[in-house]
Amino acid sequence: MKQEPISIFIVEDDAVYSAVLGHFLSLNPDFQVRKFTSAKAILASIHDKPDIVTLDYSLPDMTGDILLEKVKAASPETKVIIISGQEDIKVAIELFKKGANDYIVKDNDTQERLWMSIQNLRENISLKKEIATLQQEVQKKYNFQKAIIGNSPALKQVFALMEKAASANITVSVYGETGTGKDLVAKSIHFNSERRKFPFIPVNVAAIPRDLLESELFGHEKGSFTGAANRRIGKFEEANKGTLFLDEIGEMDINMQAKLLRVLQEQELTRIGSNELVKLNVRIIVATHRNLQDLVKKGKFREDLYYRLLGLPIHLPPLRDRGNDIILIANYFIDQFCNENHLPKKHLHVEAKKTLMLYSFPGNIRELKSIVELACVMSNDDEINIEHIQIHTNNSKSFNNNTENLTLKQFTTQILQHYLDTYEYDVLKVAEKLDVGKSTIYRMISNNELKLYKHAEERN
Amino acid sequence: MENEKPLYSLAKIKEIDDDEDFIQQVISIFLETVPENTGELVKACNEENWEQVYFYAHKIKSNVNLLSIDCILDEIKFVEQSAKNRINIEMIPAKVSLINETLHYVTNQIKNSLA
Numbered sequence: 001m002k003q004e005p006i007s008i009f010i011v012e013d014d015a016v017y018s019a020v021l022g023h024f025l026s027l028n029p030d031f032q033v034r035k036f037t038s039a040k041a042i043l044a045s046i047h048d049k050p051d052i053v054t055l056d057y058s059l060p061d062m063t064g065d066i067l068l069e070k071v072k073a074a075s076p077e078t079k080v081i082i083i084s085g086q087e088d089i090k091v092a093i094e095l096f097k098k099g100a101n102d103y104i105v106k107d108n109d110t111q112e113r114l115w116m117s118i119q120n121l122r123e124n125i126s127l128k129k130e131i132a133t134l135q136q137e138v139q140k141k142y143n144f145q146k147a148i149i150g151n152s153p154a155l156k157q158v159f160a161l162m163e164k165a166a167s168a169n170i171t172v173s174v175y176g177e178t179g180t181g182k183d184l185v186a187k188s189i190h191f192n193s194e195r196r197k198f199p200f201i202p203v204n205v206a207a208i209p210r211d212l213l214e215s216e217l218f219g220h221e222k223g224s225f226t227g228a229a230n231r232r233i234g235k236f237e238e239a240n241k242g243t244l245f246l247d248e249i250g251e252m253d254i255n256m257q258a259k260l261l262r263v264l265q266e267q268e269l270t271r272i273g274s275n276e277l278v279k280l281n282v283r284i285i286v287a288t289h290r291n292l293q294d295l296v297k298k299g300k301f302r303e304d305l306y307y308r309l310l311g312l313p314i315h316l317p318p319l320r321d322r323g324n325d326i327i328l329i330a331n332y333f334i335d336q337f338c339n340e341n342h343l344p345k346k347h348l349h350v351e352a353k354k355t356l357m358l359y360s361f362p363g364n365i366r367e368l369k370s371i372v373e374l375a376c377v378m379s380n381d382d383e384i385n386i387e388h389i390q391i392h393t394n395n396s397k398s399f400n401n402n403t404e405n406l407t408l409k410q411f412t413t414q415i416l417q418h419y420l421d422t423y424e425y426d427v428l429k430v431a432e433k434l435d436v437g438k439s440t441i442y443r444m445i446s447n448n449e450l451k452l453y454k455h456a457e458e459r460n
Numbered sequence: 461m462e463n464e465k466p467l468y469s470l471a472k473i474k475e476i477d478d479d480e481d482f483i484q485q486v487i488s489i490f491l492e493t494v495p496e497n498t499g500e501l502v503k504a505c506n507e508e509n510w511e512q513v514y515f516y517a518h519k520i521k522s523n524v525n526l527l528s529i530d531c532i533l534d535e536i537k538f539v540e541q542s543a544k545n546r547i548n549i550e551m552i553p554a555k556v557s558l559i560n561e562t563l564h565y566v567t568n569q570i571k572n573s574l575a
Contacts, residue, residue: 015489016523023485024476058518085518086540106522111476 004129006051006122007032011042011067012083013059017106021054021083024111025118039067046074051125052118057084057091065095072099077128079121081114135197142191147184149332150325154317158185161314166192173249173309174287176316179364182287183247185314190243195283198242203235206248213256215272218263224273236269236282243283249309250290250301261305284309319361319368326356329365333372334384344382351386359391360422413449416441425452466573467566469528486526487574491567494523498563505556513552514543520559532562 008031012018018035025031034050036042039062042053053071057064064082071080081102082095092103102117104110141147144159165172166189174182183202190200208216215225219234235244246252252260263269264284268277286309295301319326327348334346348356352375361367375388406414419430420441427445431438444450473486497516504512517540524536535555542548 014519014522015493016486016526019486019489020473020476020526023482027477058515060515085522107525108472 004126005030005032006118006125007034007048008118009034009036009042009045009050009053011036011039011053011059012056013037014056017056021111021114025114031118038062039070042067043070043074046071046078049075050078052079052081052121054081054083054114057082065091065098068095068098068100079125081117081121083110083114139191139196142188144188144192147188148181149329150322151328152317152322152325154321155325158314158316161312162189162192165189165312165314168312169193169283171283171309171311172285173292173311173313174285174316175292175313176287176289177318177362177364178289179361179366180316180318181365182289182316183245185316186243186245186247186285186287189285190245190283193243193283195242199239200243200245201235201239202245202247204247206251210253210256213253214259217260218269218271220272221274224271228273231271234269234271236263236280237278239282241281243285246284246286248288249286250288250292250295252301254300254302257302257305261302261308264305264308284311319364320359324357326361326368327353329368330356330372333369334376337373337376341376343376346376346379346382346384349383349385352384352389355386355389355391360418362422413444416444417450420450420452464569466569467529467531467562468570472526472528487570490523490527491570494520494563495567497523498560501556502560505553508549510543510546510549510552513556514540517543520563524563527566529562529566532559535559 008025010018010021010025010033012021012035015037018037022033022035025033034045036045039059055064055067055071059067062070064084068080068082071078079101080099081104082092082100083104083106084091085106087105095103101121104113104117144162148155148159162185172186172189174185176182186202187200190196203217205213215228215232215234217234217236219232219237220228222228222231263280267280269280270277292301292306292309296303296306319329330348330353334348338344338346356368356371363370371389371391372384374390375384378388378390379385416430416434416436419434420427423429423433427438427441431441441450445452470483470487473483476482497520501513501516501520504510504516517536521533521536521540524533535558538548539552539555539559542552
């Protein structure tokens, strides 16, 4: 870790001693030393917030303990080392109570002790500075406009909702197809909210075995069930004062839903095997790619929990509805990939752009990312051409090929097939979307003009 | 007088850094401030202002220590503590005058060594 320079103010009224200390500390080029001869002088410059102040305990215009209090009040982060002409344990204890970081007696090895003391404090200061920078970076990273790329109208609406969600302490439900960036939205809301200094805890409900989910969320006491060898704090408690992100909430088992509802309503929980109530202060963000309302109708999701979780709903548009965002995002991934892999900068050929714009992206951004990354690898120069764009699902085919030489009939068939593939072969939906009769589609299927399944060789 | 053993030593300063400019700088500040502070010490003692006697003795102590003027280190400490605690008041003036004379002598020694 590179150590940053640190600023040190020496407050010492004795000119000889001040010169000696100042010179000694300046021997380290990382120490930026300024010298002051009175309390008044340093208090006039305390707004520069030095990292470390060394205080002579007996100054002509103020005693060290009072000056210490003033320095700490004006600049709480500043570390203070008291240098005293004589050892006095009582005074030293008082000074420590008031926030002094070290107490050094003027004698033959004052310099060495001061040096050691500053080195110790320095590590502490560097760590704090690093934490502050990291926090800033995280926040920058999750700045809405930077985290989520695009300027389509559909997305602008999402930004507006996210801002509302960040500024209020409301439950947020994020809906969107797989790969649309639901977790990114959740993280961005957290890191732009007042809870950003506290944890963001993501839990993928679908990824945790049913039987373990309860203890994962609520925690358990030692011995509360077979295998519970230690006491464990659950995700809810871990997220205290922060945000708990429950991804794939639609996959939650119905029994578990009842328990979750209770916890959300009471704002408190008991760990498994415990009688102790734990108060909660957690913001909940849930996400699902399913239509929860449908699940409610089918009796697979509790209606009361649905309304409890609805809060502020944010619907993420699928990539195919985001128009030119596809190219913006593709360019972002291309730059990122080339950068990470030390490849020369590449750009999309106009035909390649067309291909991407016409594709339906059932896997959304995740799919786009893998397509352009592969394209970056396949292309040998600074251009990504149409042949570098390899789309693996069959529903791309119709729009991937040159459509100029097709008959109207062929073209109609392609469009219908594309929609069938996209909407999981839901004939009624496709008929509605394309405004054609469902019987037309059924007839074409029975004539083998349309397929109701994917070809084995295309099912890659 | 020139052949007399110096009552001070620059060893502690050289230990910090034996850079010639630095040593010269410390010495010149010492020659400026110590006689001044000693004068204030004598004055405070004559006025029986023990608060000030303590303050100047305390300041002089660290300089005396730095230049290893060991022959009066005990005296300085005695004056500092006595003035602070208001004890042995009657013994302070004699010690102060010894300190004054010695420091006078030492500053001359230093000046001569520079000449």
